[in-house]
Amino acid sequence: MLSSIFEPESVAVIGASNNESKWGGRILKNLLSGFQGKIYPVNPNENIIQGLDSYPSVLDIPGTVELGVIIVPYKYVISIAEECGKKGVKGLVVVSAGFSESGNEGAELELVSIARKYGMRMIGPNTLGIVNERARLNASIIGRLPHPGSISFITQSGSLGLALAEWTIATELGLSKVISTGNKAETDDVDLIEYLSSDPSTGVVAMYIEGIKRGRKFLDAARNIKKPIVAIKTGRSKRGAKAVFSHTGSIAGSDEVYSAAFRQAGILRVDTIDELFDAALAFSCQPLPPGNNVAIFSNGGGASIVAADECEKQGINIADLTEETKEKIKKVIPEFASVSNPIDTAGTVSFKIYNDSIKALHDDPNVDAIIVIYVHTMISNAMPPAEAVVEMKQKCDKETGKKPIIACWMGGMGTEEGVDLLNSGCIPNYPVPERAVKALSALIKHREFLEKVKTGDAKAGKCL
The missing domain is CATH 3.40.50.720 (NAD(P)-binding Rossmann-like Domain)
Structure with missing residues (x-):
């Protein structure tokens, strides 16, 4: 209905x-x-x-x-x-x-x-x-339809949902549906999750939650959907909980109880709006990694170290590369550059360096996922490495054992064309290494949820 x-x-x-x-x-x-x-x-x-x-x-x-x-x-x-x-x-x-x-x-x-x-x-x-991009239906005050995508966004806050929907449009992040639940008087989160579970245009569900009315049924519905659910649950503080009640009439409930319940239901709880949509973007574009061993490839040593530090915080292993992989990468990077993971090209950038290195890392049986970083300088060009990533991802996708590739193009001005190319090639890109690592962490956690928690048959979507 x-x-x-x-x-x-x-x-x-x-x-x-x-x-x-x-x-x-x-x-x-x-x-x-x-x-x-x-x-x-x-x-x-x-x-x-x-x-x-x-x-x-x-x-x-x-x-x-x-x-x-x-x-x-x-x-x-x-x-x-x-x-x-x-x-x-x-x-x-x-x-x-x-x-x-x-x-x-x-x-x-x-x-x-x-x-x-x-x-x-x-x-x-x-x-x-509400908005359904696939049906070209905008029955809301959002100014325009979003770009096509597989992310469905459920929000209990109307004004925040409006602002975020407008932001996703401006950043060209694709959405399938935007649903402002309001007071959830007749249709609530349970009904919406069950509907989106069988919705072919939804691959990932992003949620802004202030309170939940049917707690047990909500957790059962979340457990029965294999599509990833990424959620912000507000009202952590006493002041926040009081504001939640005055906003939509919802009782916020114990924050610790929510966190534990979300884990048991396979819901990825995040702390910030950036993390919410960063994770949703990764889910909409990339396959789940078979394990939690990552290779980091960068033209800047500092950026790769930041990424490695964040991997440790998130419980992601820095993969031990095979000697064969190291030899392949040695052939294309300068002699003075490092082939140890994280790999640092010492500032050297070219299509061939990124293309051949990514292929070697993708073929390495010890690597489950790849984070590719480009640090922009006035003497480098953001396009060749972006072209290499997109081309190699397309080649690798035709093979068995697909692995996620997460990008981080740093530097702002001068990287725009490269970033646009990554977006068009369905490579999730993030402006700083920490966000790239957290997005990868979301993919890994959802794979673990599928193995240990989830019970449904619906499959996670891919970039549309």
């Missing part, structure tokens, strides 16, 4: 407006910018809205309506939900606020009762909407 929300054939925008600065105007405009199904504005005070016929009530719409997006003052929501039920609407996205987050639990229970009475699924209330 959640398909009626994320994959509808028709949408009614109840509270639509000609004023695009209002939420009803913004959401209608967003729908019109990409959605190919029927769109029906509903507003008793308007005849034409943004070029479409407007209807006084959803009951006056001549065709069928699969999804209703409600954007009206709180006092009208209950009666409009009832009308949607009578119309045969299958799904609701209730943007309107003023329910449990404001202490009005009774009205929220009544809204849920109406939805269940008519068999409607509901996101919200107090949501900023």
Whole structure:
């Protein structure tokens, strides 16, 4: 039934407006910018809205309506939900606020009762909407559709979710779905995880969580999905927990209990927003490593040492390279450079050095994953090593025993073309070594979860 929300054939925008600065105007405009199904504005005070016929009530719409997006003052929501039920609407996205987050639990229970009475699924209330890039559906106030990708982002915070979605668009990080859960009155994290588990366009689930309503069922759902789940759970401090309750009406719960429960369910808990999307990016683009032995290749010794130190913190082993691998790399790097792992080319950069070295490392049976670092200088070019990484990854992907390759192009200005090439080649790139290592650590931890915790049959996705 959640398909009626994320994959509808028709949408009614109840509270639509000609004023695009209002939420009803913004959401209608967003729908019109990409959605190919029927769109029906509903507003008793308007005849034409943004070029479409407007209807006084959803009951006056001549065709069928699969999804209703409600954007009206709180006092009208209950009666409009009832009308949607009578119309045969299958799904609701209730943007309107003023329910449990404001202490009005009774009205929220009544809204849920109406939805269940008519068999409607509901996101919200107090949501900023939902996005399904594959369906070209933007029923939210996010300004534009994201780039195509396999990351589905569930967020309990509407404004934070909006900001992060806009940020991913600006950085060209691909998303499949953005779901602002709001108060989780009828549809909660359990329902969404179960839906995304079988969603072919979702390869990894990223979550911003303030509180969980059905704890045991949530953990069971997470354990039953083999797709990786990466989550930030806020409310660690007493002040943070108090803010969580006033924000969405959720009880934050003991932080230690959440951490332990997440581990038992195979959920990767991260501490920062950078880590959330860094891990999600790696999952969306790279295979899981068969083990936790990494090779580090860099043109800068300092950067490779930073990466090695972070590997130790994360419990990742620096692989012992075979003599055959060392001999292959010796042939392409300067005599004064080091072939010990981490490998340092002593500032020397060329397509051949990176290409041949990555191939040697990929073929080494002692290596499970590779971190490739490029440190930019005024006399070096970021493109040749990027071209080598992308070309070699494509060749290696055709072979059995694929291994993840994580990139770190450092230096900012002057690296843009190389970074763009890495992105287009589905090589996850990070601006500093620590972030690259933490992203690899997420891949390793999820492999361990699959071996020890996960029970489901769904498979993790790849870059789309």
